[in-house]
Amino acid sequence: MTPAIKEKIEHLRNTIRYHDRRYYVENNPEITDYEYDKLIKELEHLEKLHPEYTTPDSPTKRVGEEPLTQFPTVEHRIPMLSIDNTYSDAELREFDQRIKRMAGIDAGRDIEYVVELKIDGVAITLWYEDGLFARGATRGDGFKGDDVTANLKTIRQISLKLEPAHKKYKIPRVLEIRGEIYLPNKEFQRLNEEKEEAGEPQFANPRNAAAGSLKLLDPRITARRRLHIFAYAVGFYEGVQLKTHMGCLELIKEFGLPVNPNIRLCKNIGDVIRYCDEWDKRRGELDYMVDGMVVKINTLALHEQLGATSKSPRWVISYKFHPEQAVTKIEEIVVQIGKTGTLTPVANLTPVLLAGTTVSRATLHNFDEVSKKDIRVGDHVIVQKAGEIIPQVVYVLKEKRIGTEKPFVAPTFCPQCKEKVSRDNEEVYLRCHNPLCIAQAKRRIQYFAIRDAMDIEGLGPALIEQLVDKGFVKDYSDIYYLKYEDLVTLERMGEKSSQNLIHAIEESKHRDLDRLICALGIMNVGSHTAEVLAERFDTLDKLASATQEELEGIYEIGPVVAKSTVEFFQNKHTQVIIKKLKAGGVNTSKLVTQILAKNLKVSGKTFVVTGTLQKYSRKEAETLIKSLGGRILSSVSKKTDYLVVGEDPGSKLDKAKELNVHVLDENDFKEMISCK
Ligand SMILES: [Zn+2]
Structure with a gap:
């Protein structure tokens, strides 16, 4: 039994590492985040039962560390100096000549450079001892940084243990890897959407979001931010021979840490300049922000020889892209309404070319921002995309005003329903209640149907728009009363897509409780909090009748979430909607009460359930078996491994006895699935 558990744990760890690679390195995940989290939970569960098999490099070590009160300080073995900037081709050529002079290289000879994208993130260092990740720190003032090891461990791309892909590489005694932590644009958008829903101020750009996430004292929150890393240099090392910077990058890649693919070895400065120009034009193609290029001498011996000034190394320079700004006019300011009623001002602009794309909208963040910058309809403004994905209005060209510009007044009524809007306590946002x-x-229906929630494929924004405008759907519970005949009458809905949608809706009725809780769109309750709530309450009814105190008593649930949850369920409209969901056949209970571990005894085995069980309905027992990796058969045959019998089993029991099939009573069954 014991070796089997150990094997099972190892297998799970390898599966998780495989999916980490698919997700981060290959950018091609095979499973959903939800399924991934289940694997992690399963591993945690097994490790808790068998602490003797816990290892420091287990994927579970990435999360679950306790919050800190402050970060300890770490002194850098080799200072993390800043890099000098250049802004033109001429300055790059000067750099090349300066180096040649200092190193005594003939002006006509070429120096090899490695040119990399300058990722707009947060510089960090990772310290590996005998291949194990020992600690990681921020750059800080260059000499001392914050020890953010626990937070860095939550980043799935950072190997907790260095493992060479090829045998010829040995694990160095010490290896310090330096890199840039960043947030991909899509994660940044997701994070800001969550912030908006929670009524919190949004991050201005992905760099701020990455820095903020890395400096959180609670690593469990950092884990949810999905930070990424590109490693770009080796710092201190011992027990390994390195000659070139390219060699360093090869070594890092060999050990499984991600290195940006757009790196080029250039044979001279002319090559360098061409490559920098190329990316100045192409930077918009990337899913992360870059603010320039970094040019490094390839030969490490030259690094030694040139050394550093008090501020920066002499063998490296950055080439900064020009900030992308344009002048345009504000045609109108419109107000958008989010799923929890948040009002956001958005500027419609006279279309203008910026960073290779035509821009016609800019976010104004919130109404305070509009009045602070004194943005008026008709104003000429500077818009910019520097580190931001969505263009922003930087400032107003007040000298261009002709007197017809109209100051924008924050709405007091919802532009859609004309209900009075108000500002919640300490919030920067206005809200329609x-x-x-x-x-x-x-917006709520859209959210209800997304992947993390009820996952109804084909129910997108355009269709929802039609369904609501035509009166087929008023709230998300109406989805479950849609008929094929309604759907085919809609624009762009053929017979096939209507059938598919009906099928997807039908299928979504069987989602687990946490998905439903998430889908309801309770303010401040995202998919993680929904899981926490589902963990504690087996049914939606139990959650609905929970008190503020009860909710606050749950680990990870604070007063804000508790309050909005109670208010949500007390709302009369909510109660009607939930009744309709139930009547429409939507599951409102937890599908399995046990942790969803693929139980060794159950996994791969075949089961028949018969008779009346006391604790489970037949369906529940079958769902449970399936969730643990077992298969359900309808009748007993030689292929049956187990027959689970309740009261009044009937003929199946006789058949099982005849075929020598194992028979389990309810107690045996309970013991089997308890995974101990
Ligand atoms: Zn409204």
Whole structure:
């Protein structure tokens, strides 16, 4: 039994590492985040039962460390100096000549450079001893940084243990790897959407978001931010021979840490300049922000020889891209309404070319921002995309005003439903509190159908728009009353897509409780909090009748979430909607009460359930078996491994006895699935 558990744990760890690679390194995940989290939970569960098999490099060590009160300080073995900037081709040529002079290299000879994208993130260092990740720190002032080891461990791309892909590489005694932590644009957008829903101020750009996430004292929150890393240099090392910077990057790649693919070895400065120009034009293609290029001498012996000034190394320079700005005019300011009623001002601009794309909208963040910058309709403004994905209005060209510009007044009524709007305590956002507001309803239905929630494929924004406008759907519970005949009448809905949608809706009725809780769109309750709540309450009814105190008593649930949850379920409209969901056949209980571990005894085995069990309905027992990796058969045959019998089993029991099939009573069954 014991070796089997050990094997099982090892297998799970390898599976998780495989999916980490698919997700981060190959950018091609095979499973959903939800399924991934289940694997992690399963591993945690097994490790808790068998602490003797815990290892420091287990994927579970990435999360679950306790919050800190402050970060300890770490002194850098080799200072993390800043890099000098250049802004033109001429300056790059000067750099090349300066180096040749200092190193005594003939002006006509070429120096090899490695040119890399300058990722706009946060510089960090990772310290590996005998291949194990010992600690990681921020750059700080260059000499001392913050020890953010626990937070760095949550980044799935950072190997907790260095493992060479090829045998010829040995693990160095010490290896310090330096890199840039960043947030991909899509994660940044997701994070800001969550912030908006929670009524919190949004991050201005992905760099701020990455820096903020890395400096959180609670690593469990950092884990949810999905930070990424590109490693770009080796710092201190011992027990390995390195001659070139390219060799360093090869070594890092060999050990499984991600190195940016757009790196080029250039044979001279002319090559360098061409490559920098190329990326100045192409930077918009990337899913992360870059603010320039970094040019490094390839030969490490030259690094030694040139050394550093008090501020920066002499063998490296950065080439900064020009900030992308343009002048345009504000045509109008519109107000968008989010799923929880948040009002956001957005500027419609006279279309202008910026960073290779035509820009016609800019976010104004919130109404305070509009009045602070004194942005008026008709104003000429500077818009910019520097580190931001969505263009921003930097400032108003007040000298261009002709007197017809109209100051923008924050709305006091919802532009959609005309209900009075108000500002919640300490919030920067205005909110429409009308539960019947159509604009919010559309957003809520969209949210209900997304992948992390009820995952209804084909139910996208355009279709929801039509369904609501035509009166087929008022709130998300109406989805479960849609008929094929309604759908085929809609634009762009053929017979096939209507059938598929009906099927997807039907299928979504069987989602687990946490998905449903998430889908309801309770303010401040995202997919993680939904899981926490589902863990504690077996049914939606139990959650709905929970008190503020009860909710606050749950680990990870604070007063804000508790309050919005209670308010949500007390709302009369909510109660009607939930009744409709139930009547429409939507599952409102936890599908399995046990942890979803693929139980060794159950996995791969075949089961028949018969008779009346006391603790489970037949369906529950079968779902449980399936979730643990077992298969359900309808009748007993030679292929049956186990027959689970309740009261009044009937003929199946006789058949099982005849064929020598193992028979389990309810107690045996309970013991088997308890995974101990
Ligand atoms: Zn409204």
